[in-house]
Every structure is written in C-alpha cells, then in structure tokens.
Amino acid sequence: MPANLPPQYIELEREYRAEKDPALKLELLQRMLAEIPKHKGTDHLVGELKQKISRLKKEQKQKKSGATRHDAPDHVPKEGIAQYALVGPPNSGKSTLLAAMTNATPEIADFAFTTRKPLPGMTDYEGVQLQMVDLPPVCSQFCENWVTNIVRVADIALVVLSLGADDVLDSYEDTVKRLEQSKIILNNDPPAMDQPVNLMNKRTILVANQADQPGADDRLNIMREVMELRFPVAKVSAKTGENLDQLKKTMFSILGKIRVYTKTPGREADFSDPVVLSYGATVADAAQVIHKDFAFKLQFAKIWGQHTFDGQRVKGDFEVHDGDVLEFHI
Ligand SMILES: Nc1nc2c(ncn2[C@@H]2O[C@H](COP(=O)(O)OP(=O)(O)O)[C@@H](O)[C@H]2O)c(=O)[nH]1
Ligand SMILES: [Mg+2]
Incomplete structure (x- = not known):
C-alpha cells in the first residue's frame, strides 16, 4: 500500500466500504480516483480503482436497461472541485x-x-x-x-x-x-x-x-x-x-486545498485559471496536473510566492503554497 494518501482519500474509502447502494459506491470511487496523488507508488491502486469503476458502470448500465427502472433523483454528477x-x-x-x-x-x-x-x-x-x-x-x-x-x-x-x-x-x-x-x-x-x-x-x-x-x-x-x-x-x-x-x-x-498559477517565460502569470492541489503538494504534482509527461521532463521550476524569493529555482520535490506562481523549465 503506497504511503502519502491524503486524508480526504482515506475518508472516502471508509464511506465506500460502508456504502451499499451501487450508484453511490460508483460516485465514491470516482471521487477517490480524483483524490489520489498520481505517481509511481500509486499506479497499482489507480489501476484497481479504474477497474472497479468500469465494472460498476457496466452493472449500472445493465440494470438501467432492465424492466425495474425507477427515477429517484438521488444523484447529482459532481462538477468543479x-x-x-x-x-x-x-x-x-x-x-x-x-x-x-x-x-x-x-x-x-x-x-x-x-x-x-x-x-x-x-x-x-x-x-x-x-x-x-x-x-x-x-x-x-x-x-x-x-x-x-x-x-x-x-x-x-x-x-x-x-x-x-x-x-x-x-x-x-x-x-x-x-x-x-x-x-x-x-x-x-x-x-x-x-x-x-x-x-x-x-x-x-x-x-x-x-x-x-x-x-x-x-x-x-x-x-x-x-x-x-x-x-x-x-x-x-x-x-x-x-x-x-x-x-x-x-x-x-475547508477543503484543505491550495491554488497555484502558472506562467510561461517572459509572460505574466495567468491568474484566471489556477491549478488546484492538495495541501502539501509539490512542484512535480503541479506539473503533473498540467501534463502527464511534464513531471518527468521537468528540469527545474522558477517560483514566486511568500515562501521563496522571486524567481527562485526549485526542483520537483519543492513544496508549493497557496498563491504561488510557477514557471516550468523542461
Ligand atoms: N430577509 C431575508 N429573507 C430571505 C433571505 N433568504 C431567503 N429569504 C426569504 O425566505 C423565504 C424562503 O426562502 P427560500 O430560499 O425559498 O427557502 P428554502 O426553503 O430554504 O429554500 C423567501 O421568502 C425568501 O425571499 C435573506 O437573507 N433575508
Ligand atoms: Mg427551497
């Protein structure tokens, strides 16, 4: 079992285990997937979750096409963070x-x-x-x-x-x-x-x-x-x-999340489109959200924020804070 699973994930997993309703189970699995930090140590768990999700989706579909369909409005697909x-x-x-x-x-x-x-x-x-x-x-x-x-x-x-x-x-x-x-x-x-x-x-x-x-x-x-x-x-x-x-x-x-902003060299930061990360996330986590390969190819990032001097060069394992601006160099 990989370390560093965020508390939100642990709580969702608990709810998932206690839940009986397949539709709610599916919803919880999807949220668990969204909360998992994506790195080598979690690859296996991510795969497992995806499998369970597709199995439940299939079951739901079969059930819907059956005769006993009823439309209780008990599900609102999640949007936003x-x-x-x-x-x-x-x-x-x-x-x-x-x-x-x-x-x-x-x-x-x-x-x-x-x-x-x-x-x-x-x-x-x-x-x-x-x-x-x-x-x-x-x-x-x-x-x-x-x-x-x-x-x-x-x-x-x-x-x-x-x-x-x-x-x-x-x-x-x-x-x-x-x-x-x-x-x-x-x-x-x-x-x-x-x-x-x-x-x-x-x-x-x-x-x-x-x-x-x-x-x-x-x-x-x-x-x-x-x-x-x-x-x-x-x-x-x-x-x-x-x-x-x-x-x-x-x-x-209350979510315990942070926002970081990205910029390309020589340009202003884009403050309209934050990257939302869990508390304690690193430069590499931010890069990963933007593009899968980005985190691997990352040489260093320049960072602007309250915990660094302007434009400081940092590596992937550097912890980011709410409001930081990042410029990736690959
Ligand atoms: N004075 C005042 N009235 C409000 C406020 N919020 C809602 N109301 C009124 O309270 C009544 C019930 O509002 P509604 O939103 O339908 O309540 P709900 O049953 O909780 O959805 C309506 O007449 C609203 O106009 C408020 O902040 N101040
Ligand atoms: Mg109402």
Whole structure:
C-alpha cells in the first residue's frame, strides 16, 4: 500500500466500504480516483480503482436497461472541485442562496416545500469552480431518503439556518436528528477510532442566513452560546448579498486545498485559471496536473510566492503554497 494518501482519500474509502447502494459506491470511487496523488507508488491502486469503476458502470448500465427502472433523483454528477449540499429546515433561504451565488434559477417562495428535486449550480471563487446543490428541507416532518443520500456523497454540508426565525435552535436540532437517522453526523473531525463504520462524519459549514432580519445578531449570539458550534460559521444575507464572498472563501478553505498559477517565460502569470492541489503538494504534482509527461521532463521550476524569493529555482520535490506562481523549465 503506497504511503502519502491524503486524508480526504482515506475518508472516502471508509464511506465506500460502508456504502451499499451501487450508484453511490460508483460516485465514491470516482471521487477517490480524483483524490489520489498520481505517481509511481500509486499506479497499482489507480489501476484497481479504474477497474472497479468500469465494472460498476457496466452493472449500472445493465440494470438501467432492465424492466425495474425507477427515477429517484438521488444523484447529482459532481462538477468543479467540490460539491456542497444545501441542508436545513424549510424557509431558511437555501434556494435564495443558490440563486444569489450561482447561475441556477430555483423556485423561491414563502412556503415550506417549494424545492422538490436537487438543483445544482456553479459558483466561482477566484477562478475555482465550486458546485452547490439545492435540496428540499431536511427535517423530521418529511424528508425522503434520496435527499440524505445526496448529503452523504456531497463533500461538504452547508447547513443553512435563518437568523430571522425564533425557532432557529429547534429547527437546527430537528435537522441534525433527521441526518442522524440516515447515519450522518455533522462533524469536521475524522471519525473516532471506535465509531461504527456506517456512521459517517460530514464536514460542515454553518451558514447563518437572513442576517438582514431584525434580531439577527442576538439570535446568532444565542446560537453560539447554546449550540456547540464546532464548525466555521458564515453570517450572510442571501437577500442583500452581505458576506457571500466570505462564505465562498470559507467554502474553499475547508477543503484543505491550495491554488497555484502558472506562467510561461517572459509572460505574466495567468491568474484566471489556477491549478488546484492538495495541501502539501509539490512542484512535480503541479506539473503533473498540467501534463502527464511534464513531471518527468521537468528540469527545474522558477517560483514566486511568500515562501521563496522571486524567481527562485526549485526542483520537483519543492513544496508549493497557496498563491504561488510557477514557471516550468523542461
Ligand atoms: N430577509 C431575508 N429573507 C430571505 C433571505 N433568504 C431567503 N429569504 C426569504 O425566505 C423565504 C424562503 O426562502 P427560500 O430560499 O425559498 O427557502 P428554502 O426553503 O430554504 O429554500 C423567501 O421568502 C425568501 O425571499 C435573506 O437573507 N433575508
Ligand atoms: Mg427551497
């Protein structure tokens, strides 16, 4: 077994082992493949994963052509670098948030169950694409299993609550309870050693929405006191747009990823198209993303960033940091 598998991979593998549904298993395998650092030590594992993926795909196809086809909307293909499920009680502003942050056009209304199927939308964070998925409410009153299935495979839960609602604490408890029924625990820590394998920790950001409502600050203070807030909290208003940029920043930083930019000699860096890498990645990892052969042929790179002097020459094993600019020489 090769060393240096990132924690995201280990967590996905755990979910994969616990998962029964073949469609979700396939989704998890694809995400595992995306998280594996590609080098000689992982060649074998990559091959194994690809085999499992193609086998499952074949099985899925056969099943679909059979007679018992049914169309539960329990799968949203992942786009961008991560998928964020909008989770929460009715009327907290999930659909409004999706409309404010992405190009999607969800139905928004003042009654509880306007959203009936998953609706994805893409948001841009400084050139990085993040996928948000709007969902019907997660509450004990009525919540089908396909909804929690989507939360299960999403990378991050964005738990949206309304700072305009007097029952914000109760509705949060209710959402947590419903998720627990589906074996999902909102927890940003890795699973405990003795945690049952089917009980899954979902990384979470708390979106304290409707900050423009009267009494919002008081309610947020109460939430901070009463709830054990183990998550990053973003106080926003989907209606006025307040703090939505900060929320995007939090959405990116919770992933533990970094962005580096590339330039060709004699030209300016291209800041519109970052290369996204896992924390701890090297110059060679960055080269590999751009082209498979690049990492092999690489002689050296010049680097600009906070941890080096401008244009410093570095080798492939040099660790890169968020915001670095690289110029490859092959
Ligand atoms: N004042 C205010 N109202 C909001 C905000 N976000 C959503 N709403 C309103 O809350 C109601 C429910 O919004 P919706 O997005 O459909 O909630 P969902 O059920 O969570 O999808 C609508 O009337 C929205 O206009 C906000 O940030 N501030
Ligand atoms: Mg909605």
